[in-house]
Amino acid sequence: MSTKTDKIDRLAELTAAAETSAGAGLWVEAWRRLRASKMAVIGAVVIGVFVVVAIVGPWVAPYDPTAQLWRGEVFPNQNVFVGPRGENWLGLDHLGRDEFSRMLVGARQTLLVGVVATLLGFTVGALIGGVSGAALVLGGKVGQRIDTVVMRVIDIMLALPSLLLAVSVAAVLGQSLTTVMIAVGVVQIPVFARLLRGAMLAQGGADYVLAAQALGVRKRRIALGHVLPNSLSPVIVQGTLSLATAIIEAAALSYLGLGNPDAAVPEWGVMLAQAQRFFDSAPMLAVYPALGIIITALGFTLLGEAMREALDPKLRS
Amino acid sequence: MSLLELNGVKVHFPVKKGVLFDRTVGHVYAVDGVSLSVEAGQTYGLVGESGCGKTTLGRAILRLVDITDGEVVFDGTDLAKLPGEEMRRFRRRLQMVFQDPLGSLNPRQNIESILSEGMAAHGIGADQEERRERIREILARVGLPANALSRYPHEFSGGQRQRIGIARALVLEPDVIICDEPVSALDVSIQAQVINLLEELQEAMGLTYVVIAHDLAVVRHISDVVGVMYLGSLVEEAPSDTLYAEPRHPYTRALMSAVPVPDPEVEDNRERILLTGDLPSPANPPAGCRFHTRCPWKQDTLCATDRPELRDLGGGHRVACHWAEKIADGTIRPSANAATVVPPPAAEREEKETAAAS
Numbered sequence: 001m002s003t004k005t006d007k008i009d010r011l012a013e014l015t016a017a018a019e020t021s022a023g024a025g026l027w028v029e030a031w032r033r034l035r036a037s038k039m040a041v042i043g044a045v046v047i048g049v050f051v052v053v054a055i056v057g058p059w060v061a062p063y064d065p066t067a068q069l070w071r072g073e074v075f076p077n078q079n080v081f082v083g084p085r086g087e088n089w090l091g092l093d094h095l096g097r098d099e100f101s102r103m104l105v106g107a108r109q110t111l112l113v114g115v116v117a118t119l120l121g122f123t124v125g126a127l128i129g130g131v132s133g134a135a136l137v138l139g140g141k142v143g144q145r146i147d148t149v150v151m152r153v154i155d156i157m158l159a160l161p162s163l164l165l166a167v168s169v170a171a172v173l174g175q176s177l178t179t180v181m182i183a184v185g186v187v188q189i190p191v192f193a194r195l196l197r198g199a200m201l202a203q204g205g206a207d208y209v210l211a212a213q214a215l216g217v218r219k220r221r222i223a224l225g226h227v228l229p230n231s232l233s234p235v236i237v238q239g240t241l242s243l244a245t246a247i248i249e250a251a252a253l254s255y256l257g258l259g260n261p262d263a264a265v266p267e268w269g270v271m272l273a274q275a276q277r278f279f280d281s282a283p284m285l286a287v288y289p290a291l292g293i294i295i296t297a298l299g300f301t302l303l304g305e306a307m308r309e310a311l312d313p314k315l316r317s
Numbered sequence: 318m319s320l321l322e323l324n325g326v327k328v329h330f331p332v333k334k335g336v337l338f339d340r341t342v343g344h345v346y347a348v349d350g351v352s353l354s355v356e357a358g359q360t361y362g363l364v365g366e367s368g369c370g371k372t373t374l375g376r377a378i379l380r381l382v383d384i385t386d387g388e389v390v391f392d393g394t395d396l397a398k399l400p401g402e403e404m405r406r407f408r409r410r411l412q413m414v415f416q417d418p419l420g421s422l423n424p425r426q427n428i429e430s431i432l433s434e435g436m437a438a439h440g441i442g443a444d445q446e447e448r449r450e451r452i453r454e455i456l457a458r459v460g461l462p463a464n465a466l467s468r469y470p471h472e473f474s475g476g477q478r479q480r481i482g483i484a485r486a487l488v489l490e491p492d493v494i495i496c497d498e499p500v501s502a503l504d505v506s507i508q509a510q511v512i513n514l515l516e517e518l519q520e521a522m523g524l525t526y527v528v529i530a531h532d533l534a535v536v537r538h539i540s541d542v543v544g545v546m547y548l549g550s551l552v553e554e555a556p557s558d559t560l561y562a563e564p565r566h567p568y569t570r571a572l573m574s575a576v577p578v579p580d581p582e583v584e585d586n587r588e589r590i591l592l593t594g595d596l597p598s599p600a601n602p603p604a605g606c607r608f609h610t611r612c613p614w615k616q617d618t619l620c621a622t623d624r625p626e627l628r629d630l631g632g633g634h635r636v637a638c639h640w641a642e643k644i645a646d647g648t649i650r651p652s653a654n655a656a657t658v659v660p661p662p663a664a665e666r667e668e669k670e671t672a673a674a675s
Binding site for chain 1: 412417
């Protein structure tokens with residue numbers, strides 16, 4: 001009998017606890033699910049390492065990444081390269097610079113481009129999409145007009161191949177790191193705009209929006225307090241995934257020679273482009289930056305996918 | 318004068334086509350000329366099959382959809398013509414309870430926020446503390462625990478969520494509550510609880526209800542007056558008991574004959590009218606009487622050409638049928654090919670059963 005009473009006591013305890021605890025909001029719950037996901041943890045660790053390297057890289061790099069300290073040992077014309085060795089962990093590049101130091105320092109540029117470009121695309125895109133979506137959902141006939149005009153412009157942007165659009169922007173603005181950021185960011189704008197508008201459109205028809213209208217809540221508050229917060233999840237997920245594409249696109253632009261004009265400053269995309277010429281004799285020089293880009297992009301993708309799952313209301317327990 | 322009066326309310330949704338500039342290619346006649354009046358303190362039940370426009374009509378009363386034509390006179394004011402901000406202020410007095418209890422609650426708001434939003438919008442209550450006090454009162458009234466305040470909609474059961482929906486309407490102390498299928502998403506056992514709650518609240522707070530439902534039993538139980546809708550307009554309206562005892566419109570008769578009777582003897586032998594065909598598209602409604610395409614009593618004159626108006630047969634029983642009296646006294650019989658099904662005699666049925674058993 002004692003076990004039975006124990007069980008009852010335990011049950012009472014549990015139900016009491018459940019009754020006193022405050023309710024958990026959707027964000028809180030999503031965060032809990034995210035922490036439980038292996039994919040999210042792996043992605044977060046990869047990103048964490050990448051960010052730490054990007055921040056401290058220049059200080060911990062063993063050598064000056066731009067100094068050609070071992071110029072006398074590398075002769076690209078004669079296919080003489082130096083592979084990994086005690087003092088140079090990843091060997092030397094084609095100009096006799098320490099590849100390991102260049103990788104460490106290059107991480108910062110890559111991260112900077114990825115983050116700034118995505119932030120730009122996210123902010124501008126979400127603003128356009130948000131205005132358009134709010135106008136469509138609550139603005140009546142005038143709002144529909146506004147939405148139509150804005151979305152046609154966005155459609156035109158979407159119709160251009162993203163790399164071509166980035167190349168055009170970079171070509172117009174001239175060659176610099178800022179250009180790369182803007183170019184990659186501009187490419188992301190229509191994606192974010194469409195996504196947020198679409199999500200807002202879907203939420204706009206929801207019963208709770210109708211209910212808020214019936215309550216007499218003001219339109220601005222409906223748009224900002226009801227429609228927008230419920231439309232953000234896909235955009236946040238896209239933001240994480242975009243960091244991966246932004247890094248790859250920035251690398252692609254650098255690879256095409258539209259990046260930082262000072263080629264001596266290490267950046268993974270530039271390093272990849274330069275290594276291409278010597279791929280036959282020193283393939284590892286291309287592999288290191290390529291691996292860096294791939295692993296980082298993978299980290300962001302993993303986290304993004306995990307967030308998509310965590311934020312999906314249909315998967316709620 | 319009635320508290321709420323609808324005069325020829327029409328809601329037509331334009332059907333649009335076009336790449337850059339939309340052009341209207343037609344209309345969906347969701348609600349097409351409905352006139353009715355609701356007395357203060359009463360419950361008006363609206364029934365009809367899916368797609369007949371009853372939900373749209375409910376939303377039109379609150380101006381949640383644009384009214385194409387007609388008047389919605391509430392307490393002497395025509396809501397259909399009110400400018401936006403004035404309409405917004407009027408919404409305090411006209412509230413709505415939705416069909417989907419979860420979908421009508423914002424998943425990112427806790428209960429306190431959901432319930433205080435309306436008060437904030439209408440400037441009720443000086444500060445949050447005062448509003449919270451009032452919310453607690455209402456929560457107790459609808460039978461929810463006070464600790465519900467900090468919780469979120471997904472943490473409640475279906476019946477509790479609907480209670481939250483009702484509480485949300487109640488905190489504004491409205492005069493009229495439009496209940497759009499208030500119980501159809503709930504279990505039968507919970508349905509009774511919610512309906513009883515609605516009735517208790519009506520008594521205690523002097524509320525006027527417009528209850529939209531497709532469940533005839535629910536409507537009969539709760540309504541004083543019932544209106545039957547078909548394809549965007551009212552076909553019959555009568556005090557609840559009269560309507561259920563003597564339905565006069567062929568469509569209402571068909572509807573009533575679909576309600577099972579909890580007595581096997583009666584159930585086996587009662588008349589059943591099975592309508593043939595589908596509900597016509599509200600984008601292209603039939604001419605004349607909207608129901609003539611499916612009506613077993615259809616006549617060669619009038620039905621296909623003249624649209625019947627609601628006529629008063631006495632005692633507040635209004636019906637939109639040219640032949641209502643003649644159908645009632647048996648002068649007009651249902652046509653031979655119409656699908657009026659009276660079950661076969663018992664002997665024949667037993668034969669079939671033995672055949673099936675062997």
